Amino acid sequence: MLNQTNNDSVLGGILSDGLPVGLIAVDRDYRITRWNYWMEKYSNISEQDILGQNLFEKYPDIRERGREHFLTECVEKARPFLLSPIIHEYFIPLEIVKNDEMIRMIQNVRIYPLIKNETSEGAVIVISDLTEQILHEKEIQRLNRILRGTRNIDRLIARTASESELLNGVCAILTEDIGYRLACIGLVEKTAIVKPVAVAVAGYDAHETESIRNDLEEILNIFKSGDAPLTNRIQEDSVSEIRQLAEKTGSNSFCLLPIRIDGNSIGMMNIYSEKQYVFQGEELELLDDVTSDISFAIKTLRDRAARHQAESDLRASRKNLLFMIGELTIARKAAEAGNLAKNQFLVGMNHEVRTHMNVIIGMINLMLMSSLDAEQRSFMDFAKISADSLMKLFINIIDIADAAAGRLKLEEIDFDLKSFWESVIKDVSPDIRRKGLDLVSHTGFDFPLCIHADPDRLSRILVTLVGNAVKFTEQGKVMLSVEKESENEKEVILHFSIADTGIGIAPSDINRIFEKFTQADGTPTRRYSGIGTGLTLSRQLIEMMGGRLWAESTPGKGSTFHFTVKVKSS
Structure with missing residues (x-):
């Protein structure tokens, strides 16, 4: 607030020619009494020509926009006001040059009363130019919106299952999330014609969008031979097809970016904006990255489709197998509740599943013996590992069912x-070394070397426990040991142990892991595969051999599984 004692000194200071703000003083009748150099510069009106004129008559826009009450209340009630540029944009309409164009200045406005003898005799209006700052902030907001949009496109690419879903999703993100007026992606057909396969226009329904598809096709084919991004502000000398489409959609600038795979152009992305001078700098780089991501996604989808076609027979067998596994899953749930009928169902399924699995494994082996390139051999190796694992899993489930029904017998x-020990070490060594782990074997053969027992079941127990040790160990070693625990005239008790340096098991999970179909980590997002049949079956077999199975573990340091069996000396 400006009072009587400092009116003259303050006005004299702030009205200096070097002040970087506009200053207008009016009396109680709103006649202009001061108009500084800054106002002369941006209004192109000298102080001499404007003094004495009524501000509202000179600038009727103030009343038309309903802003006069700020000034009248300041004069009549001696109330100062601050007019935010975010809400009001400007008070006095002034023009400045931006990108070779005249635009309306964005203003921060302060209105102070002029007080003399405690009476308001007018007001001072102080105007600051915030155009550059506001436009810069808006540009940052727009770039942030583009960044968020490109992240959404990355997520779409990660989950998309088809080219149509991918391209329509990208166009929707460009118009809905980023805010472009129009987005189109066209792909080159076998006839070398570029067809717009995905189109999105902000504010258009499906019928309206379809109405401009032919316009887009003409534009895409005019520029289809271009290798570099094409960007432009739409002007009178622009290509007529682009100018006409811009008029239909209310656009002022556009860009065309090629989509290439392995150096060959497969299509184009065409974007239009209501704003001018937008497709440049960082924004253009981000959009060029989007076309690269689209290229990678299309190539991945097409390669995947080609592989699927080549492996259609294998996929058909897999579908049949998945159906049968689904039936087995139903049986597994019933088995958890001790349902004997489900165990009988599993036994009934034994022949059917083994037959199909043997066919699949046989076909995979035949494929591996044929001429394959490195990628195909890798696929078939993975298929063989999966098929073998599935066969072992099925055998485990059948044996669990047999054990529950009392049909599981030892063959001693x-x-x-x-x-036997050397054979087991030979069988487990490849998996251990493939994972980069060390294998340590210890035997205390101070007992009879020839025994009477079931070697197949005993080997299966050891392979299962070693497999678990390898699965849960990322570095370090796996140690196998066999020793004599005790003996009498009729039998010997052997003590086996398998130790690892893996992730370990929490004390609360030690007993639970021996239950049917259970893992220490039972969540859907668990890291390690398996359904928890190996330890259950191993414990049943060990108990049939007159022994027991137990575990010791320290989380983060490793685990040791022990078991004993009673065997006869021979």
């Missing part, structure tokens, strides 16, 4: 323990 024979 005489065999050499040392040769």
